[in-house]
Amino acid sequence: xxxxxxxxxxxxxxxxxxxxxxxxxxxxxxxxxxxxxxxxxxxxxxxxxxxxxxxxxxxxxxxxxxxxxxxxxxxxxxxxxxxxxxxxxxxxxxxxxxxxxxxxxxxxxxxxxxxxxxxxxxxxxxxxxxxxxxxxxxxxxxxxxxxxxxxxxxxxxxxxxxxxxxxxxxxxxxxxxxxxxxxxxxxxxxxxxxxxxxxxxxxxxxxx
Numbered sequence: 001x002x003x004x005x006x007x008x009x010x011x012x013x014x015x016x017x018x019x020x021x022x023x024x025x026x027x028x029x030x031x032x033x034x035x036x037x038x039x040x041x042x043x044x045x046x047x048x049x050x051x052x053x054x055x056x057x058x059x060x061x062x063x064x065x066x067x068x069x070x071x072x073x074x075x076x077x078x079x080x081x082x083x084x085x086x087x088x089x090x091x092x093x094x095x096x097x098x099x100x101x102x103x104x105x106x107x108x109x110x111x112x113x114x115x116x117x118x119x120x121x122x123x124x125x126x127x128x129x130x131x132x133x134x135x136x137x138x139x140x141x142x143x144x145x146x147x148x149x150x151x152x153x154x155x156x157x158x159x160x161x162x163x164x165x166x167x168x169x170x171x172x173x174x175x176x177x178x179x180x181x182x183x184x185x186x187x188x189x190x191x192x193x194x195x196x197x198x199x200x201x202x203x204x205x206x207x208x
Contacts, residue, residue, distance in 0.1 A: 005105055005164070006106060007106045007157055007165070008106070008165045009110040009135070009153065010108075011109070011110060011111050011166075012125075013121075014168070014170065015193075016088070016093055016096060016109075016127065017087055017088045017089050017121065017125055018089070020113055020121060021082060025085040029085075032081060033071075035066065040065060047065060052112045052113060052143050053137055053141050053142060054137070054138035054140075057115070058079065058114050058115070058117070059075065062075055062078060062079070086125075088124065088125040089190065091191075092187075093126065095190055096131075097129075098194075104201060107131050109133075109135060109136070110135045110150075110153060111135075112137040112144050113136050115136075118136045122134060135152075137149065144168075144173045144176075145170075145173045145175065145176045147179070150176055150177050150180050161181035162181050165182070165183045165184070165185065166184050167184070167193065169187040169188075171186060174186060
């Protein structure tokens with residue numbers, strides 16, 4: 001199999017598994033722990049940027065968003081609930097694993113995540129067996145969809161943008177990558193991803 005693509009970047013939440021701490025997961029937490037939804041959302045919006053950029057720890061985030069008042073549950077209990085919201089998607093992970101086994105391209109992940117949740121998901125999704133490198137917002141100090149995060153990845157890998165493929169479930173994260181010359185696949189399901197990857201790596205183009 002020949003390909004003009006040399007580097008493939010996978011998003012994690014929404015591609016290889018459920019989102020880590022997105023709106024759905026936070027709504028589950030509001031219901032489970034009887035939080036004030038509006039207050040929690042306001043506090044989350046004030047701190048999530050710093051959390052995912054690695055400027056504050058998960059404990060600091062929770063101190064501001066949840067444990068700003070006395071609670072009937074512990075921080076450890078809440079943190080466990082957060083992690084339990086992460087569910088691996090075996091079909092998508094199988095696509096990534098098969099691509100890694102083929103050894104035709106370099107591979108890495110590129111996602112927005114706090115350090116603690118990112119480490120948990122790498123371990124519990126078995127991603128360390130597939131990807132040698134993890135480009136995560138908490139370690140890069142910047143988040144998607146800013147151009148900066150893609151430029152840093154390209155600089156650190158020395159990959160040619162036109163020979164780089166980025167896979168994400170959110171169009172707003174794909175557009176900046178495209179503006180820098182990268183190829184993209186808008187993820188919808190594992191079957192679609194496998195088909196588009198196969199077409200791209202064999203013909204150099206995607207029909208959709």
